[in-house]
Ligand SMILES: Nc1nc(=O)c2c([nH]1)NC[C@@H]1CN(c3ccc(C(=O)N[C@@H](CCC(=O)O)C(=O)O)cc3)CN21
């Protein structure tokens with residue numbers, strides 16, 4: 584039986600290719616594209632936002648069909664696709680290539696996901712002007728939003744991009760591009776002093792117009808507090824407990840395929856599914872109903 588790219592049985596053979604049957608180009612989409620106002624509304628209502636990384640057209644289309652609302656073309660591709668030990672070596676060209684592939688996949692599948700492109704190390708640190716040049720490359724590759732790591736010095740960069748019409752996702756806590764300065768992939772924001780700095784940075788980023796912020800390896804009480812304190816900036820947690828507006832995982836991690844040891848915040852959703860699409864659906868369901876992440880495993 585022919586399968587279309589989203590893993591469903593094809594209903595007609597009108598769009599057959601040697602590799603399977605594509606949905607007809609004219610098929611009306613029943614879902615509305617995810618927009619920034621929709622993400623804001625989910626945050627306001629407390630409906631959990633789901634995000635997964637994807638690096639290619641097919642996985643992006645399957646994640647979209649599984650109901651994942653946001654797809655991040657993460658610079659984690661440097662680790663999971665390129666085999667690096669960190670994300671530091673990833674270039675803007677690499678990010679543009681994968682962003683274009685994902686954007687094409689979503690277009691072909693008539694996907695509705697919100698597409699976020701990660702600005703890689705070295706592509707926004709030099710100046711606001713460098714940042715907007717780099718962000719433009721990812722937007723022209725098909726991203727709807729760009730993400731950049733760090734707080735404090737990034738505030739004016741975020742404001743510059745947002746004022747020029749580029750939606751921005753910030754990223755606080757463990758910022759993998761600065762792993763060498765942080766001394767390893769470890770929890771951030773522990774203790775009152777570090778928590779106060781993160782809170783200040785998060786408020787500045789919201790005020791600068793960041794409409795999302797990834798909180799990576801942050802103590803659960805701190806990320807829950809930030810989520811309540813930032814009504815205009817949806818918090819997306821990874822190893823940050825269940826109190827955030829949404830969750831993100833690296834695609835390969837949640838499918839149980841890896842080159843080494845997984846971070847302990849990862850859950851392998853293939854163990855409760857019989858297909859990749861099923862695993863993604865299980866992830867969406869678990870985030871929506873609050874059963875992922877799990878308090879015991881994901882508290883720092
Ligand atoms: N496959 C993959 N998954 C990710 O979540 C991920 C990437 N790659 N690449 C970019 C960053 C790097 N991240 C990482 C990488 C390693 C750990 C890790 O080893 N954590 C250990 C040690 C914690 C500690 O020392 O306190 C853990 O047990 O969670 C965590 C996050 C998260 N991101």
Ligand SMILES: CC(C)C(=O)C(=O)O
Nearest residue numbers: 636657658659701797
């Ligand atoms: C882990 C997420 C948040 C990320 O930045 C990436 O995949 O690069």
Ligand SMILES: [Mg+2]
Nearest residue numbers: 657658659701
């Ligand atoms: Mg990243």
